[in-house]
Amino acid sequence: MTETILPNLAPAYGEILMAIGAMTLLMFGVFRGNKSTGFVSLVAAALMIVTLFVTVTWDATAVYTFGDMFVADRFTSFMKVLVLVASALAVIMSMQYFRDEQEERFEYPILLLLATLGMMVMVSANDLMSLYMGLELQSLSLYVLASIRRDSELATEAGLKYFVLGALSSGMLLFGSSLIYGFVGSTNFTVIGSNLVHASAHGPDIGVIIGMVFVLAGLAFKISAVPFHMWTPDVYQGAPTPVTAFFAVAPKVAALALLVRVLYVPFGELSESWTQVIVFMSLASMVLGSVAAVVQTNIKRLMAYSSIGHIGFALVGLAAGSQEGVRGLVIYMAIYLVMNVGTFACILSMRRKDGMVEDISDLSGLAQTRPGMAAALSIFMLSLAGIPPLAGFWGKWYVFKAVVATAVADPMATNYGLIILAVIGVIASVVGAYYYLNVVRVMYFNEPDGEFIPQKSFNMTAIMGLGAALMVLFLLPQINAPVLEYARMAAAALIS
Amino acid sequence: MIYTLCFYLFATITVFSAIMVIASRNPVHSVLYLILAFFNSAGLFVLLGAEFVAMILVIVYVGAVAVLFMFVVMMLDIDYSELRKGFQKYLPIGGLIGLVLLAELVLVGMGWGLGSPVTTDPATATPALTEMTNTEALGSLIYTKYIFLFQMAGLILLVAMIGAIVLTHRKRPGVKKQSVNKQVMRRRGDAYEIVKVKPGQGLG
Incomplete structure (x- = not known):
């Protein structure tokens, strides 16, 4: 009989807190009904903030627990902070929307909490099994969230599409995992990594590489990198706008964090194989995200293509294959979070007397009717486009700097691929600037038709204002120094 | 035997x-x-x-x-x-797929020794049957080493349950449900009334 030892719970305090909190709130909501939605939302947001502080205080070197399936280090802390901030803002931003639509459901914030919990587990996963568990907890909640307005045909379609494609991607991921387990003999990231190092004398098995590519494909679905992006525009357009705001940020951050860990910890030895895949996905995402967005008229679809493009830029950092590259990716995601949350706060304010509107042409003349919102949205658009003094530019700067540094550092100069990647990336960024600037043009140079009703919620105005201010002030060392420093520590925790 | x-x-x-x-x-x-x-x-x-x-x-x-x-x-x-009607029409393509699968099976069978032998490093060694039963062995693993995965699976099932209720449960008006409270609160006077009927007059 083996004696039972309580696992070290300290690294997972945040997750435990979220799980217990979500279940308590669920009981509260079940007994109080949908009129308690406002309260449940506030408590859910507060719970995320508290969890954030619990996570931040965890500032140790890597600690493994639950049979090495769960890891907490500086990288996970940083990514969890991003996920929690994005989720808390998503909860706050959706309160007014559902109140106005009279569709308040107390399950909404609880599903958001559980999805966030899944993301935190994803970020901390150190085993193929815990990876899958976290991914499924997150995805299952997201499928429900996408069609939470079940009377809307578009939302139902979005939910169904997301579910079917998500299930397909999970299947690919599991298939890859089984191949990896079969060929390496373990599901633990650390053990896989060390086994592959020992196996490298006669080269890795082809089966491991096939398995890894399948896992990569499964994860690429989740971050909607080309060629696994097909679901993104439809789901973004069909889902209720606050849900889209949530989809656009937190799940992407979590899945990217997971991707980085999977590539560097178990498959660090196979970097030559996965770099090709990442370079291709990055290139294709950047190009498609820039070109396909040009013809969009719906702003939510535009943001979908924009997010595909931005994932491409973030992957550039991964393709660099260096600590600096991962640092660039982490910074990019932090900036992406603020830009996207701010933009969606603006989109959620596009409400006329007869309901929400979401066409770009509905923004015409916004500079005359609502100058403050127009200024904020312009700043977000310029930042998304990567216009120099704004934060979006610096995000791109760090990833491209890293990839060029890797390419130049190679004495044999065999890394043509990386140079081409950087060049095409910059070109795609210029092409993409067209449609972001188009939004600004519509707001400032078109005649106004119809007026938005003023934003009632103070929170939304605050999010817009603060986000825009951060975008402008990122230049100041007081703002950017902590981000850069923590990003460096996060990357160093993963790659020494 | x-x-x-x-x-x-x-x-x-x-x-x-x-x-x-x-x-x-x-x-x-x-x-x-x-x-x-x-x-x-x-x-x-x-x-x-x-x-x-x-x-x-x-x-x-x-x-x-x-x-x-x-x-x-x-x-x-x-x-x-009705379903079998298209059989003739789809026979060629179906047969082709069947052939491809057969070829794959044969190839797999022939290439049995293709990969290098796997270094077996099983997650956990199975205890001998004489030591403990399967159920005991599984239980002692699930609730100790894999407790994290076990709890996560529980949460996933919880989400599935919430999702099923959120997406399908609707309040239909006009459904007659039993209300225990109402039944208990019912007084004798609500159920019947006593009418004095004079002989020979009826309830007109």
Whole structure:
């Protein structure tokens, strides 16, 4: 009989807190009904903030627990902070929307909490099994969230599409995992990594590489990198706008964090194989995200293509294959979070007397009717486009700097691929600037038709204002120094 | 001897009933053959010493999944002759796919020794049957080493439950439900009234 030892719970305090909190709130909501939605939302947001502080205080070197399936280090802390901030803002931003639509459901914030919990587990996963568990907890909640307005045909379609494609991607991921387990003999990231190092004398098995590519494909679905992006525009357009705001940020951050860990910890030895895949996905995402967005008229679809493009830029950092590259990716995601949350706060304010509107042409003349919102949205658009003094530019700067540094550092100069990647990336960024600037043009140079009703919620105005201010002030060392420093520590925790 | 006999008995019936699942004309018979196949596979598992998996197979597959199939088959009104109509038309493409699969199977069979031998590093060694039963061994792993995954699976099921309720449960107006509170609060006076009727006059 083996004696039972309580696992070290300290690294997972945040997750435990979220799980217990979500279940308590669920009981509260079940007994109080949908009129308690406002309260449940506030408590859910507060719970995320508290969890954030619990996570931040965890500032140790890597600690493994639950049979090495769960890891907490500086990288996970940083990514969890991003996920929690994005989720808390998503909860706050959706309160007014559902109140106005009279569709308040107390399950909404609880599903958001559980999805966030899944993301935190994803970020901390150190085993193929815990990876899958976290991914499924997150995805299952997201499928429900996408069609939470079940009377809307578009939302139902979005939910169904997301579910079917998500299930397909999970299947690919599991298939890859089984191949990896079969060929390496373990599901633990650390053990896989060390086994592959020992196996490298006669080269890795082809089966491991096939398995890894399948896992990569499964994860690429989740971050909607080309060629696994097909679901993104439809789901973004069909889902209720606050849900889209949530989809656009937190799940992407979590899945990217997971991707980085999977590539560097178990498959660090196979970097030559996965770099090709990442370079291709990055290139294709950047190009498609820039070109396909040009013809969009719906702003939510535009943001979908924009997010595909931005994932491409973030992957550039991964393709660099260096600590600096991962640092660039982490910074990019932090900036992406603020830009996207701010933009969606603006989109959620596009409400006329007869309901929400979401066409770009509905923004015409916004500079005359609502100058403050127009200024904020312009700043977000310029930042998304990567216009120099704004934060979006610096995000791109760090990833491209890293990839060029890797390419130049190679004495044999065999890394043509990386140079081409950087060049095409910059070109795609210029092409993409067209449609972001188009939004600004519509707001400032078109005649106004119809007026938005003023934003009632103070929170939304605050999010817009603060986000825009951060975008402008990122230049100041007081703002950017902590981000850069923590990003460096996060990357160093993963790659020494 | 008896072991070998049992194996061949179970194996033959499994293969036979598996063939009958796809060969029988009546879908209800198909489901019944499926159940037979499950039972015999459970027998094979018992022979392997995996009695827990055998029981789970019977409980989950026979008890839940097959019964569900049965319900669905009986509730759906499918005209099977209608379904078979396109058989001639799709025979070429279906046959082609079948051939491809067959070729793959043959290739896999021929290339059996293709990969280098796997260095077995099983997550956890299985204890000998003389030490503890399957159920005990699984339990002592699930609730200790894999407690994290076990709890996560529980949360996923919770989300599935919430999701099913959120997406399908609706409040329908005009449904008469039992309200215990209302029933208890009902007074004698609500149920009847006493009318004094004078003889010979009726209730006019």
